[in-house]
Amino acid sequence: MDTRFPFVDWFRNSSPYINAHRGRTFVILIEGEALVQGRGEQLIQDLALLHTLGVRLVVVLGIRPQVQQALVGAGITPRRHQGRWVADEAIMAEVERVAAEQRLWLEARLSLGLPNTPLHGVEMTVVSGNLVMAKPLGVRDGIDFHRSGEVRRVREAAIRGLLDQGSLVLLPPLGYSSTGEVFDLDAAEVARHTATALGADKLILLGEASGLLDEAGRLRRQLTPAEAEPRLAGAPAGGELARHLGAACAAARHGVARTHLLSWQDHDALLGELFTRDGVGTMITQHRYEQLRRAEIDDVGGLLELLEPLERRGMLVPRSRERLEYEIDDYVVIERDGMVIGCAALHTFGDARMGELACVAVHGDYRGGARGDLLLGEVERLARQRGLEALFALTTHTAHWFFEHGFRQAELADLPPLKRDTYNHARQSKVLIKSLA
Incomplete structure (x- = not known):
């Protein structure tokens, strides 16, 4: 440059x-x-x-x-x-x-x-x-x-x-x-x-x-x-x-x-x-001027901007605008003075009483300030509110962060059937689970 x-x-x-x-x-x-x-x-x-x-x-x-x-x-x-x-x-x-x-x-x-x-x-x-x-x-x-x-x-x-x-x-x-x-x-x-x-x-x-x-x-x-x-x-x-x-x-x-x-x-x-x-x-x-809140449809543009660098590096699965708009109610965001600097999603699998912690991301300029912990805490709170008993996550790059926050390594068979059936074997993501009991 x-x-x-x-x-x-x-x-x-x-x-x-x-x-x-x-x-x-x-x-x-x-x-x-x-x-x-x-x-x-x-x-x-x-x-x-x-x-x-x-x-x-x-x-x-x-x-x-x-x-x-x-x-x-x-x-x-x-x-x-x-x-x-x-x-x-x-x-x-x-x-x-x-x-x-x-x-x-x-x-x-x-x-x-x-x-x-x-x-x-x-x-x-x-x-x-x-x-x-x-x-x-x-x-x-x-x-x-x-x-x-x-x-x-x-x-x-x-x-x-x-x-x-x-x-x-x-x-x-x-x-x-x-x-x-x-x-x-x-x-x-x-x-x-x-x-x-x-x-x-x-x-x-x-x-x-x-x-x-x-x-x-x-x-x-x-x-x-x-x-x-x-x-x-x-x-x-x-x-x-x-x-x-x-x-x-x-x-x-x-x-x-x-x-x-x-x-x-x-x-x-x-x-x-x-x-x-x-x-x-x-x-x-x-x-x-920095707040954690539920995502709104107007946040989609900010989410795309936040996630694109991580998707390009293969750390996250690419998400289209249409998918984000459809799933927007699953997201929480950290907004700083009008800019989305962090996000996480909770996808619920009610039949299995489990939730997927997905798309945890913090802008590169704002890492190191415990914002990932803040997002995880909010997702856990929402999961318990919905009566879920466990969270699971799929990751290829950041398993250590999940281990530090109480997740354990699990098997593909431990996932809800719907998630198990759509698992991308080409990515070989690690399966991690955390009990909410």
């Missing part, structure tokens, strides 16, 4: 996602550390690309490190409580100044259209304003938070109108009250409330961490809110983990389809998460 242009294959494989994301609404939080560490230019290019591809963008801009630097320069030591600054008038003056500077810088970079720059020929209208209404945190544990606030509501209709006009909406972590005051807000809270109010398709939180890790240090690709929330218990108040994970779980529980935890330190994180099947970070969602 010609590999002179590896990006071509990536581009071809990303086309389903380009189509799926067009017209969708994404709320993206960029923490201030990303800009301090020089990642702003790359992220701006990625935002411009998403805009060009038809994604409706709301960008929430964090400014914590820039404000901290400004406070140090001004000789101000902020008081903290419950993970938040106590924003008195002196601190709030720095917050407002830094927010204005960062907003203007980002607007200027998104207006850059010189030749030989990534945004050449791309016209983007960036709009900010009093789009987030806020209220004061008030007095808590005897401490007056002054102008530290929390989101009261997001002006959803106004933001939708701006998105409908093709604008990119930029939200600094500031909120406005009906009495004309400005409040310091947590950027993750702004992002969460905005995504929820808009019913956004995605909430993307770009922080220092690449996602959530398990006990062995491996990245967790997908979690439900119920699975993720226990991690909040030991997270320091006001820290990135608490802020981002809290926002992600709340958004998922309130209608945001998918929330992604990504690292701005990974230059490929944003596009890699959005335009590849497996992504690069952790996704929090109420609805699993």
